[in-house]
Amino acid sequence: MTRPSGFIRNNPVAAVLIGLCPAAAVTGRVIDALWMSLGLVFVLVLTRVSEAILRGLNKAPSGQRPSRPEPLRHTQSSQSLTAGWLGRLFLASCFTASFEVILQAFAPDESASLGIYVSLIAINCIVLDRVSEQRALGAPKATGTEILRALQDSIAVGAGFAVSLMVISLVREVLGAGTITLFPVGSFGGTVVVGNVSLEPARALIYTGGGFLCLGYLAGVARLLGHVRRREREQSRPEAGPV
Amino acid sequence: MSLLGIILTFSLVDNVVLSRLLGVCPCVGGPGGMRVTVSTSAATALLMSLSALAGWALQTFILAPLDLEFLRTPAFVLSVACIAGLLEVAARRMVPQLLRVAGVPLVGIAFNCATLGVVLIAVKGGFNALQSLVVGLAAGAGFFIALSLLTAIRERLEVEKVPSWLRGLPLHLISAGLLAYAFMAFDRAFLSRLFGGW
Numbered sequence: 211m212t213r214p215s216g217f218i219r220n221n222p223v224a225a226v227l228i229g230l231c232p233a234a235a236v237t238g239r240v241i242d243a244l245w246m247s248l249g250l251v252f253v254l255v256l257t258r259v260s261e262a263i264l265r266g267l268n269k270a271p272s273g274q275r276p277s278r279p280e281p282l283r284h285t286q287s288s289q290s291l292t293a294g295w296l297g298r299l300f301l302a303s304c305f306t307a308s309f310e311v312i313l314q315a316f317a318p319d320e321s322a323s324l325g326i327y328v329s330l331i332a333i334n335c336i337v338l339d340r341v342s343e344q345r346a347l348g349a350p351k352a353t354g355t356e357i358l359r360a361l362q363d364s365i366a367v368g369a370g371f372a373v374s375l376m377v378i379s380l381v382r383e384v385l386g387a388g389t390i391t392l393f394p395v396g397s398f399g400g401t402v403v404v405g406n407v408s409l410e411p412a413r414a415l416i417y418t419g420g421g422f423l424c425l426g427y428l429a430g431v432a433r434l435l436g437h438v439r440r441r442e443r444e445q446s447r448p449e450a451g452p453v
Numbered sequence: 454m455s456l457l458g459i460i461l462t463f464s465l466v467d468n469v470v471l472s473r474l475l476g477v478c479p480c481v482g483g484p485g486g487m488r489v490t491v492s493t494s495a496a497t498a499l500l501m502s503l504s505a506l507a508g509w510a511l512q513t514f515i516l517a518p519l520d521l522e523f524l525r526t527p528a529f530v531l532s533v534a535c536i537a538g539l540l541e542v543a544a545r546r547m548v549p550q551l552l553r554v555a556g557v558p559l560v561g562i563a564f565n566c567a568t569l570g571v572v573l574i575a576v577k578g579g580f581n582a583l584q585s586l587v588v589g590l591a592a593g594a595g596f597f598i599a600l601s602l603l604t605a606i607r608e609r610l611e612v613e614k615v616p617s618w619l620r621g622l623p624l625h626l627i628s629a630g631l632l633a634y635a636f637m638a639f640d641r642a643f644l645s646r647l648f649g650g651w
Contacts, residue, residue, distance in 0.1 A: 227622050228478060231566045235474035299534055303527035311523055326573040329526045330566050335478055417637065418474055422630030430616075430623035437618060 222336045222367055223374035223425070224432035229336040233375055234421030236327050239391045241400075243379035245320050246327065247372030249309045253331050254368050256305045257341055258360040261298060298341045303332035336371060340364060378424045386415030456587055457648060459580075463591035465639040469567045470599035471632055473574070476567030490597070490604045498593020500540065501571045504533045505589035508572040509582055529572050567596060603629055 223233045232250075236242045310328050313321045321328065331337065340363070383390055388408025394400030414420055469475045476497075508529055516522050571592040575585045606628045615624055 230477040230626075231475055234477060296531065296534060299530055300527060303530040307523055307526045310526065326570055326577070329529075329573055330475075330570060332526050332530050333566060333569055414634065417634070418472055419630040419633035419637070421474060422477075422626050422633055426619075426623045426626030426630060429626060430619045433623065434618040 221370040221374060221432065223371055223378075224428050225436070227429055228339060229334050229371060230425060231330065232327055232334065233371075233378060234418070234425050236324055237375055237379035237382055237421055237424070238386075238416050239323075240376070240379045240383055241320065241391045241393070242323055243375040244372075244392075245313065245317065245324060246331075247368065247375050249306075249313070249328055249331050250334060250336065250371055251365065251368035252309050253302060253305045253334075254337055254340060254364040255361060257298070257302045257337065258364045259357055260301055261341055262357045262360045264297075264301075299332070302337050302341060306332035336367060340367060374428065378421070378428060381424050382415045382420055385412050386420060387411050387413070456584070458645075459584060459587050460591040460594075461644050461648070462641070463571075463588055464595035464598065465636070466641050466644060467574075468595040468599055468636055468639075469571060469592050470596060470603075471629070471636045473570060475570035476565045476596060477629070478565060487601070487604065490600050494593060494597035494600055496540075497565075497567065497596050498590055500533070500537055501568055501593045501596075502586050502589030503536050503540070504529075504568055504572045505575040505585040506582060507532045507536060508576050509580065509585040512576045525573075525576070529569060529576075533568055533572065567592070599632070602632060606632070 222229050229250075232246050236246045306329060309331065310321070313324070313328060380390070384404055384407060388404045388406075388411040390402040390404065392400055392402065415424070463469075467473060470477065511528050511532060512522075512525075516525060516528060571589060574592075575588045578588070580588055603625065607625055610624055610628070619627070
């Protein structure tokens with residue numbers, strides 16, 4: 211089984227640069243980013259697994275090799291409207307609606323804070339890309355392996371998304387407000403105050419522009435690290451350190 | 454809110470891209486060029502206004518009376534997708550040469566976050582039918598403003614000398630961030646005073 215590459219090498223936000231809207235919009239507080247990532251993983255895993263199971267119920271053409279997970283990319287522009295595609299959209303949006311209901315029940319404040327971005331998970335570029343038609347065409351009848359692979363791949367991509375969101379939201383909240391907002395547990399009120407920064411934070415980072423800025427620098431740094439690693443591999447000398 | 458207020462709010466103050474952060478991918482990652490920008494924004498504005506109207510109808514006549522508001526997301530996603538599909542078929546039938554010149558993938562636009570986001574914002578704002586239509590058009594205009602500014606910045610940046618690790622998308626994102634700061638100048642209270650309240 212191929213190792214899923216969605217976590218580092220094909221990290222959806224930092225390396226491939228898709229799913230940018232939530233990454234820029236809901237990273238003002240760490241807790242928002244946490245719930246958003248949780249929602250994305252929930253929708254992605256359930257949609258892909260149920261889609262694989264439903265496809266297995268159909269009579270699929272035999273004699274095809276199982277397709278390995280392809281790297282992420284921008285698929286939106288080439289998509290055309292078909293019944294299968296509408297069905298996939300329907301699945302994704304239903305799971306999104308269930309996540310909205312769950313969020314409203316367990317974290318009503320968070321639900322109000324995330325607002326429409328929770329509903330937008332249904333048409334998040336990452337979800338759309340992973341369940342798109344072109345990918346499914348080459349896939350054979352869903353077997354246990356296929357479902358397992360779908361599960362593994364969605365968890366890897368979702369974790370990659372979560373890590374990028376965490377990094378961006380940590381930078382934005384620590385520098386922009388001097389706090390780290392987490393769950394309230396017991397006597398811990400849920401907010402960590404970072405000593406000196408909270409007195410005079412760089413508030414600009416909390417505004418929408420800050421999301422774009424952090425995202426841009428994260429993508430740049432990801433690329434820089436990629437460059438450095440590639441150069442090290444090419445030179446294959448231990449003393450070739452980072453530039 | 455008056456119609457002028459809606460237009461100013463949704464095109465400048467609450468700009469879809471720069472203030473709500475919706476539809477970021479086509480703005481920073483899509484193909485450049487002014488012709489593509491104009492045709493994409495026109496198609497987006499059309500789709501947004503029709504979808505906002507459809508969202509208003511769905512909400513008023515089906516979801517709210519039957520108490521089915523938890524089904525909002527699937528209903529809106531499917532309606533936007535179907536409207537985009539219908540528009541594409543209609544455009545192919547009636548003005549095939551336009552489609553060839555502009556080359557806008559309508560179905561692709563349907564799945565950018567901006568369209569669904571505008572529908573959700575319009576429905577949550579509790580606007581009536583005409584207002585929803587105007588919200589869609591104004592948001593489309595806002596999308597055009599942001600997209601054309603970003604395209605112009607991109608074209609300018611291509612000939613500049615920049616660090617290689619920032620070239621391309623990272624730099625587009627950073628310039629979008631700076632533009633978002635600039636758009637903070639469109640303050641609601643300031644515009645409201647300028648136009649004598651709405």
